[in-house]
Amino acid sequence: MDNPHPRELTFLPSRDVKEVDFFSSSSSTAADQDHTTHHHASSFPHHPVNTGLNLTCETTGISTSKGSPNADNTESERKMVEGELRRLQEENRKLRSMVDQIAKSYSQLQAQLFMALQKQKLTHHHQNTGVKSNGMISGEKAVEGDGRAKVEMKNNDASVSGDEKREREVSASNNNGNNAEEVMSKKHDENDDDNEGDEDGLTKLHLGKQVAASATEEDVLERSSSQSWGSCKTPNLEEPKLPSSDLPFRKARVSVRARSEAPLISDGCQWRKYGQKMAKGNPSPRAYYRCTMAAGCPVRKQVQRCAEDSTVLITTYEGNHNHPLPPAATAMANTTSAAAAMLLSGSTSSSSKETLATSAAGGYFSSSMPYTSMATLSASAPFPTITLDLTHNHHNALQLHRVVPPPGVTFPLPLHAVTPPHQLIAGHPFLISNHQKLMPPLVHRQQPQPSNNSPSMVETVSAAIASDPNFTAAVAAALSSIIGSSSNGGSAISVSPNGSPQLPQSCTTYSTN
């Protein structure tokens, strides 16, 4: 059991947490201010500011500074106060809207959770919980070692037409150091030997192309699957039916967009470049890297600059590490897995509905990752991809984009950047349930605070995601994190479910700034 995921929250402990506690700090201050203001500004039309937040003002009276004896001063003071008051009201308003959204989201999540649990009970009772260590993801076929346990997950969307069910097998490789290697490294071989004979049907995934989830994903999947997965289904919307059932599995990828002059982002891992190609439509070449921290580590990443904005570096991660990672790298890994999980969950159910997924995701993310700019999930591309867009960092309003970038999607992830250990993040798993329709666009709050750091968001998100996919836990975590964190920049997540059906693997892409 060494799952990398759980591993310490080392999310790049380099920075401090940037999350702002919305409620704790901001709100409190606001409240205080309110009080003060109220007193003074009696004349104001001031609406009853009710922050839904329950910021109670009464007692506090900040009578402190007031008492100015001079009328003149009083006058000027009053103006100032009024101005402040307005500002505070504005802030309160924003806060309130946030709260409302959170509340809604919470409700929805609860409902979903509930449904999911029920489904699980009914539907799949049997999922084994595989334990997994780190997972590796194999691309399309999972190679199975003898010792692996396989778990099958089936998702059926209850809501959806039943055909959507997918079956996945996850092979949990407990002892597979090798497996991973094999899998990743040689795809080619697989074909040939894919069957070493031993396989029972399992070996070949049921699907022609379905892929077994890699171990890594397994983690995610496993956990999530047990909970979140099954559940994911959304309430029902019809799904577009996708050919998905047939679609081959693909790996989930996580990409990060960030502005960076440097050609590479340091994510705590060691990478070896194994190829470079000129991508069509993009003047800058795309570089392919493989993790060299461990022999068989299947993790790969692609790095390329944005065609439109060469300052934006897009890093896409795929796969999970099969070895322990340094703290700095942990975040990434977690992110990846988390992202994968998200994709999976999201894709599963909704592959069709962006909205829902989107909204849900958006909600969570945004809440959980205040700093991130936006996250996008898309199943459409060749592989399901989550993109974190850190290029807009500061002040962004939360937006949901349903962007479906042709190529992939983006979603804010935690960068490897070094950050301080976040408790939250690591601790709380954050999942996006696929289909929840939370509020569509989250609130946009733009807070004056510049301070955000994009990284924190990312971290948060990734951490959360990565951490455990338990739905419940995730939800709880998400909520808590949301509540706990203040949002600064906005983040948006969008999901575009196009049709890709299943996501076997996970990739994470980062773009550095």
Next chain:
DNA sequence: CGACTTTGACCCGCGC
């Protein structure tokens, strides 16, 4: 000398 990068060739899936 080992690890990494460079770079053209090769493989493979996909659309026409």
Next chain:
DNA sequence: GCGCGGGTCAAAGTCG
């Protein structure tokens, strides 16, 4: 079947 594009392999070169 062919061409295209994405991704990977692996020999050769580079660096410390």
